Amino acid sequence: xxxxxxxxxxxxxxxxxxxxxxxxxxxxxxxxxxxxxxxxxxxxxxxxxxxxxxxxxxxxxxxxxxxxxxxxxxxxxxxxxxxxxxxxxxxxxxxxxxxxxxxxxxxxxxxxxxxxxxxxxxxxxxxxxxxxxxxxxxxxxxxxxxxxxxxxxxxxxxxxxxxxxxxxxxxxxxxxxxxxxxxxxxxxxxxxxxxxxxxxxxxxxxxxxxxxxxxxxxxxxxxxxxxxxxxxxxxxxxxxxxxxxxxxxxxxxxxxxxxxxxxxxxxxxxxxxxxxxxxxxxxxxxxxxxxxxxxxxxxxxxxxxxxxxxxxxxxxxxxxxxxxxxxxxxxxxxxxx
Amino acid sequence: xxxxxxxxxxxxxxxxxxxxxxxxxxxxxxxxxxxxxxxxxxxxxxxxxxxxxxxxxxxxxxxxxxxxxxxxxxxxxxxxxxxxxxxxxxxxxxxxxxxxxxxxxxxxxxxxxxxxxxxxxxxxxxxxxxxxxxxxxxxxxxxxxxxxxxxxxxxxxxxxxxxxxxxxxxxxxxxxxxxxxxxxxxxxxxxxxxxxxxxxxxxxxxxxxxxxxxxxxxxxxxxxxxxxxxxxxxxxxxxxxxxxxxxxxxxxxxxxxxxxxxxxxxxxxxxxxxxxxxxxxxxxxxxxxxxxxxxxxxxxxxxxxxxxxxxxxxxxxxxxxxxxxxxxxxxxxxxxx
Numbered sequence: 001x002x003x004x005x006x007x008x009x010x011x012x013x014x015x016x017x018x019x020x021x022x023x024x025x026x027x028x029x030x031x032x033x034x035x036x037x038x039x040x041x042x043x044x045x046x047x048x049x050x051x052x053x054x055x056x057x058x059x060x061x062x063x064x065x066x067x068x069x070x071x072x073x074x075x076x077x078x079x080x081x082x083x084x085x086x087x088x089x090x091x092x093x094x095x096x097x098x099x100x101x102x103x104x105x106x107x108x109x110x111x112x113x114x115x116x117x118x119x120x121x122x123x124x125x126x127x128x129x130x131x132x133x134x135x136x137x138x139x140x141x142x143x144x145x146x147x148x149x150x151x152x153x154x155x156x157x158x159x160x161x162x163x164x165x166x167x168x169x170x171x172x173x174x175x176x177x178x179x180x181x182x183x184x185x186x187x188x189x190x191x192x193x194x195x196x197x198x199x200x201x202x203x204x205x206x207x208x209x210x211x212x213x214x215x216x217x218x219x220x221x222x223x224x225x226x227x228x229x230x231x232x233x234x235x236x237x238x239x240x241x242x243x244x245x246x247x248x249x250x251x252x253x254x255x256x257x258x259x260x261x262x263x264x265x266x267x268x269x270x271x272x273x274x275x276x277x278x279x280x281x282x283x284x285x286x287x288x289x290x291x292x293x294x295x296x297x298x299x300x301x302x303x304x305x306x307x308x309x310x311x312x313x314x315x316x317x318x319x320x321x322x323x324x325x326x327x328x329x330x331x332x333x334x335x336x337x
Numbered sequence: 338x339x340x341x342x343x344x345x346x347x348x349x350x351x352x353x354x355x356x357x358x359x360x361x362x363x364x365x366x367x368x369x370x371x372x373x374x375x376x377x378x379x380x381x382x383x384x385x386x387x388x389x390x391x392x393x394x395x396x397x398x399x400x401x402x403x404x405x406x407x408x409x410x411x412x413x414x415x416x417x418x419x420x421x422x423x424x425x426x427x428x429x430x431x432x433x434x435x436x437x438x439x440x441x442x443x444x445x446x447x448x449x450x451x452x453x454x455x456x457x458x459x460x461x462x463x464x465x466x467x468x469x470x471x472x473x474x475x476x477x478x479x480x481x482x483x484x485x486x487x488x489x490x491x492x493x494x495x496x497x498x499x500x501x502x503x504x505x506x507x508x509x510x511x512x513x514x515x516x517x518x519x520x521x522x523x524x525x526x527x528x529x530x531x532x533x534x535x536x537x538x539x540x541x542x543x544x545x546x547x548x549x550x551x552x553x554x555x556x557x558x559x560x561x562x563x564x565x566x567x568x569x570x571x572x573x574x575x576x577x578x579x580x581x582x583x584x585x586x587x588x589x590x591x592x593x594x595x596x597x598x599x600x601x602x603x604x605x606x607x608x609x610x611x612x613x614x615x616x617x618x619x620x621x622x623x624x625x626x627x628x629x630x631x632x633x634x635x636x637x638x639x640x641x642x643x644x645x646x647x648x649x650x651x652x653x654x655x656x657x658x659x660x661x662x663x664x665x666x667x668x669x670x671x672x673x674x
Contacts, residue, residue: 003659005563005564006564007562007563007564008521008525008533008536008537008563008564009517009518009521009522009525009533009534010514010517010518010521011521012564012566012652012654013564013653014564014565014566014653014654014655014656015653015654015655015656016564016656016659016660017655017656017657017658017659018659079655091563092540093533093536093537093540094563094564148647148651148653150645150647150650150651151647152645152647155643156643157645158643158644158645158647158648167647169653171653175651175652175653176651176652176653177347177650177651177652177653178651178652179652180346180347180652181346181347184345184346184347184348185346188345188346196345196346196430197346199345199430200345200430203429203430225344226342226344226345226428226431227342227343227344227345227349227350227351227353227431228351229349229351229649278645278647278649278650279650280647280650280651299650301649301650306493306495307495307644307649308487308489308494308495308615310485310487310488310489310495310504310615310617311495312566312615312638312644312649313487313514313615313616313617313636313638314485314487314512314513314514314515314617315349315512315513315514315515315517316350316351316352316485316506316508316512316513316514317349317351317352318351318352318354318416319351319352319353319354320354322340322353322354322355323353
């Protein structure tokens with residue numbers, strides 16, 4: 001059983017995989033599956049993954065067979081284990097609990113050769129709907145407090161399988177940076193009675209401003225944040241205050257988000273020659289319901305520079321590209337529509 | 338002039354290099370200087386660096402000439418600029434200030450072909466003394482609040498020059514993770530009237546415990562932390578409570594630290610085939626003097642796994658190697674002394 005352990009100083013929880021322990025000789029980088037090799041995410045190989053927990057099959061058909069357009073399966077090598085109790089306990093001054101949680105993979109398309117940015121807008125919206133449906137389902141598990149949705153695209157961004165996919169980790173704790181955002185935005189609200197993200201959207205889109213705006217849609221804004229850690233870091237925020245991703249209201253809103261997400265990924269692809277990238281959906285804890293001080297958003301981080309351990313070890317980032325320059329460049333990209 | 342900008346939600350300061358802005362085409366990784374190529378850190382090339390701010394010349398001799406054993410110079414491409422005023426200011430809801438600070442390089446040895454772990458203990462102590470002297474000197478600058486000492490070893494850990502060196506960045510703000518440690522250890526002290534790091538040292542070295550101890554010396558302990566983010570992450574802590582690195586008492590203490598640091602680096606080299614690594618010295622802010630709740634230490638992080646942006650974007654780490662296994666393995670290494 002993996003363990004969740006808490007650093008006693010900063011309160012950061014980490015997952016320690018006690019089962020798949022890696023010895024010193026096991027640290028060669030995991031190979032990326034080649035286009036020509038066997039792929040467990042391709043149609044026809046449905047029996048090579050654990051049984052699906054969600055699938056979109058427009059033409060119908062039985063589970064775990066072909067005919068799907070989006071498919072969600074448990075990770076075959078999960079970081080957390082769905083069965084069991086938390087068994088919270090101490091070890092002297094330390095705190096730990098069992099590594100209970102869900103680790104799922106959203107296979108975004110049957111087509112091995114394309115990326116999320118290449119899919120039609122309606123298909124991207126179906127992927128976003130799969131995220132939503134899984135969050136709603138996992139929210140019913142009272143042991144779980146957070147559902148983290150993230151995408152590693154490209155080997156240098158940590159992807160170990162080439163077939164385009166998103167991951168979802170549901171945890172009994174709140175990941176460190178999300179807790180910091182929750183704390184920071186609550187303090188801001190206590191001071192001002194306003195959501196800090198609503199204020200950011202208002203300031204960035206005010207008339208005469210817009211230097212950091214990358215693209216907009218009816219209901220969402222994509223912008224380069226004021227203090228980005230990484231070159232070309234781009235956030236997508238809903239214009240309307242909503243604490244949680246799964247509260248995306250209707251199909252129209254999902255389509256609008258899909259359009260802007262695809263737009264931004266295409267701009268990054270054209271500007272940076274299809275870079276490896278990560279995105280993470282920052283949303284409120286599932287146990288918290290609707291918070292007036294928190295505002296969900298997507299953080300997209302192209303992987304262009306090496307992150308030295310020093311930056312991880314100090315939390316101090318040096319970004320060689322001002323966000324105003326990055327936004328101007330991305331705005332200037334002409335997309336074929 | 339570079340800028341220091343603060344994220345309005347989590348309060349994290351980043352350096353934005355407004356001068357050396359990188360356009361999308363400039364992101365090819367910086368080449369590592371080959372052993373045979375020109376090296377600005379080698380003896381005879383002293384005029385290829387900015388004038389030295391510290392040097393150890395056992396045989397005497399003029400500054401900026403050969404004959405040194407340890408040499409500290411300003412970084413030729415500094416992330417922060419030493420001249421100027423902070424000029425703290427707002428931009429709507431955002432906060433920023435000028436990127437004032439120091440960025441120096443500690444050239445650990447004239448010998449291009451060796452690493453810190455290969456130097457004799459007395460020479461490692463001289464490197465540690467150079468760190469101390471620079472912190473003491475930079476502490477006199479009232480604009481600066483923190484001196485961050487860190488080492489990137491190997492291209493995959495972010496080193497851009499091969500000749501073994503340490504970097505030092507002095508900043509007018511406190512880096513994020515250090516602020517978190519300060520906050521966390523202060524809360525612990527308020528609750529218990531004890532230093533959390535002293536408690537960690539006591540628990541880890543208690544009789545019958547020691548599963549996470551890697552090595553010890555008279556005055557220091559090297560251990561795998563209870564909740565490490567990375568495989569084989571190793572911390573070195575002084576047994577005696579001291580808030581600040583520069584308070585290392587005497588030559589004997591520096592020698593003792595040098596012995597243990599070399600010991601740990603040699604174990605990592607033997608266990609992991611000379612891995613790239615980073616270390617960061619965590620110490621109290623220079624403006625704070627001696628804190629009863631904070632305890633300086635060194636965090637050493639071998640770079641064995643790819644850190645996905647997701648981990649940086651969520652603060653959530655999955656570590657495949659339990660620290661007990663890592664410590665046991667490192668303890669079992671036989672060092673030729």
